[in-house]
Amino acid sequence: MQEAVQICDLTFSYGNIQVLRKLNFSLQEGEWIGIQGANGAGKSTFLHLLLGLKRADSGEILLFGQDVEKFTDWEWVSFVSQSSFSRRTQFPASVEEIVSMPLQWRRKKRLLSKENMKREVKRALRLVQMEDFIHRQLNQLSGGQVQRVQLAQALAGHPKLILLDEPTTGLDKETTAELDHLFEGLRRRREESGLVISHDLHWLKSSVDSVYTLDKGVLERL
Numbered sequence: 001m002q003e004a005v006q007i008c009d010l011t012f013s014y015g016n017i018q019v020l021r022k023l024n025f026s027l028q029e030g031e032w033i034g035i036q037g038a039n040g041a042g043k044s045t046f047l048h049l050l051l052g053l054k055r056a057d058s059g060e061i062l063l064f065g066q067d068v069e070k071f072t073d074w075e076w077v078s079f080v081s082q083s084s085f086s087r088r089t090q091f092p093a094s095v096e097e098i099v100s101m102p103l104q105w106r107r108k109k110r111l112l113s114k115e116n117m118k119r120e121v122k123r124a125l126r127l128v129q130m131e132d133f134i135h136r137q138l139n140q141l142s143g144g145q146v147q148r149v150q151l152a153q154a155l156a157g158h159p160k161l162i163l164l165d166e167p168t169t170g171l172d173k174e175t176t177a178e179l180d181h182l183f184e185g186l187r188r189r190r191e192e193s194g195l196v197i198s199h200d201l202h203w204l205k206s207s208v209d210s211v212y213t214l215d216k217g218v219l220e221r222l
């Protein structure tokens with residue numbers, strides 16, 4: 001099986017403050033890994049480096065065997081940022097519009113028909129058990145439902161790697177437990193690999209295959 005992510009001796013600093021130190025990590029295709037760390041540990045920075053949004057001081061980041069700086073298959077990767085998980089639900093859009101966003105470029109290039117786009121949106125919504133909400137406005141949903149819609153957006157278009165930054169932000173205990181259940185279903189399919197970032201160790205342990213902690217710039221497997 002190929003490695004979705006492989007990281008070797010990654011070091012990153014903001015100015016003279018070192019946030020990540022000689023970090024090594026790998027994620028196999030189909031595997032779901034969680035990274036736990038306190039606020040400010042460098043978790044979001046780590047994801048931004050993986051996405052090529054920041055440049056490492058030194059070390060190597062490979063996505064599906066290709067150097068992140070030369071990587072072009074970004075349609076294989078989906079990312080839900082920390083701020084979009086905690087975003088208020090006032091954004092004026094329907095569930096269908098939100099979930100179809102990552103598919104729009106294929107539609108524009110005529111690589112995807114309108115019917116197939118709709119089918120794909122429905123498939124993604126079915127995976128998060130939100131199919132019946134396709135015509136709802138986002139501001140008519142509960143926090144947990146919005147989270148599910150974000151996940152459906154991340155799943156639309158069959159990505160190979162899903163990066164989620166703090167998906168339980170703002171959720172109560174029951175809704176967080178519902179998300180566990182959902183992740184279990186996704187993991188069992190083994191169709192995507194996932195990297196889930198959270199400050200909540202307890203939740204991560206029940207939601208992914210293995211958990212690492214990020215502390216003082218060092219990643220350690222629990």
Ligand SMILES: Nc1ncnc2c1ncn2[C@@H]1O[C@H](COP(=O)(O)OP(=O)(O)O)[C@@H](O)[C@H]1O
Binds near residue numbers: 039043046
């Ligand atoms: N653009 C930036 N410039 C300088 N320091 C930053 C910047 N972004 C984040 N930091 C600092 O880097 C550390 C890691 O931040 P971050 O990756 O957001 O942590 P986490 O996501 O684990 O809460 C924190 O101490 C934060 O204050």
Ligand SMILES: [Mg+2]
Binds near residue numbers: 043044045082165
């Ligand atoms: Mg963060």
